[in-house]
Amino acid sequence: MATEVSVPQYRSNIYSRSAILDPYPHYAELRALGPVVWLPRHRAYAVSRYADCKTVLLDDETFISGDGVALNPVANRLGRGTTLNSDGDEHALKRSVLAHRLTPKAVRTMRAAVEEKAEQIVDTALAKGLVDGVDDLATALPTSIVPDLVGWPEEGRENLLRWAGATFDSLGPINRQSIGAAKAAGEMMAFSKRVVRERSVLPGSMGADVLTAADENKIPESQCPALMIDYLAPSLDTTIGAISSALHLFAHNPEQWQILRDDPDRIPNAVNEVVRYESPLRAFSRRAVRDTDIGGAPVPAGARILVIYASANRDPREWHDPDTFDITRDAARQLGFGSGVHGCAGQGLARLETQTLLRLLARRVERIEPAGTPRWAVNNVIHRFDRLPLKLVAAEGTTP
Template structure:
């Protein structure tokens, strides 16, 4: 389905309710074909491998500070003091978001995903903060308070040059801001959790750092940051013997695919030696996560500095999982970091 975006379309919305799908028009998430490519190309140059290489030292330095601060305390909340700290700094800076309003980004981003769910209590409660994020983005774009040299400044330039309608700029700001924070935060926190629960895997990674890319894929496979999105069926088709008529909707469950026993051996096991490159935790195909390269850089940087300094990661209490229609992530993760001698 993810590779056949002519049959399973996103332009009619990827949410599970018509209200959010209507408000999401004009985003890369909610577009197809040339429109999708045009919107994605407006920011693609900021997320190329070459652009990310230029960011490497800055990301690594910030990750090192985050890890050193956490090690100084030893007993920490792995979400608030490790997983959240790096993406909440890197991503807003990349987009050029003003300092004012950054304290609301996590709540607004979570609400934006929650609002994509079915019309349950979560989605209804999320409506107001989700709209607040969009309204604030409109204010930022209108006042042109985005930092010079940022992705956001590029979007304003595209508006000035007639390549982007002014109304599209705020939506694209939200389009890249919310997912880039939430999915990375989710993956870092899940990595900490999994390595705490499976200490032998942490020791295996310490013994062989060449497994780091494998480990990141395995974390994203087992604890997929995104549960699912919807697609509309554009023409009559059949999937696995099921007839799907044009106009119907399907639920594309990334988390389920990542534990599919037809694809994975022992799918519920955490094994960093597994080749998990097929994982779909960042999506796939045309609508694959544009910022996954940056997410991987951030995850790799945090884990790399932890590997340099931490012998064991231990749980000190019960983890708390956040409740959200789409995002799968920890809300609290009590940990103790045991430093190397």
């Protein structure tokens, strides 16, 4: 790892508990310091401006993922074999094994099932009136859709959310969070190995595709457990983050909820604006394979580069009034789903889930009101609520 530093430094810990809970002041300082800022505590170069984050994400030959996207070497070693942590042809092959399951066409076939689940969830929530936006609305949908899609056996599902959250947490720098999460992340991998060994995936699922690809020698069998986790781990907390942030933002910006109710065609863009405003995934890293520069600032070969999606999405160089939540702005170019070859493979599904819930709520809920103090989850990578008390006020003529 290169240690020569000729760019500004930022000595604060951007992964302290307080920074995890409120990262935006840190991101503003990083953006003001320059296109590339050395983080001595994390031995990484932060890239925090929109244009520079995009440049790094699009240049996957210079900034590789194959040495891991985490901020610590242990997680980077354990993550070998995943789609997320691979480059070039190997990445294309891995992505092709499963990504066809999540193309726009494939996602369209899931619409009816997602709508049916979402109706049940909204019915139950409206009957309660007072809800926890995380447990009662945001978590219910992804956890009822994705495990079946991936083909994860019924047994072990009760651990999925804990395991998936820990898998993300373990990708931060070496700190109390990532060390504490390592055990649960390891349990998820051990369970996945057993699922592959016993071939206990649901028939017709993504997991079954992975086993078939190994049977046909397209991928080594040893990589099957990582590939199964590849799609399960990133699909839960991220979507829970998007849905819960949407509920929170609309509860605090009732005029925006009214705009959405008056014109439901705005829902797809509203989801972009939610993901821009409260990016569910803060940042991932890359490794530079040669001496290069980013935004005119030098970066040595071997450097670890932290691409902060959540900062790019609040960069005033790119966005007018970035700290205002406004569903009428065009937010389609937000970087919350990444960009380039590693751009989120599951964003079609995440969008479908979030849009469907918002559509049903917009139809039946006149106001979403805050009903207590929300609590953010403390996680190195995921930015989401873990408690969100809300009151749903039913629209006139709607049976709760």
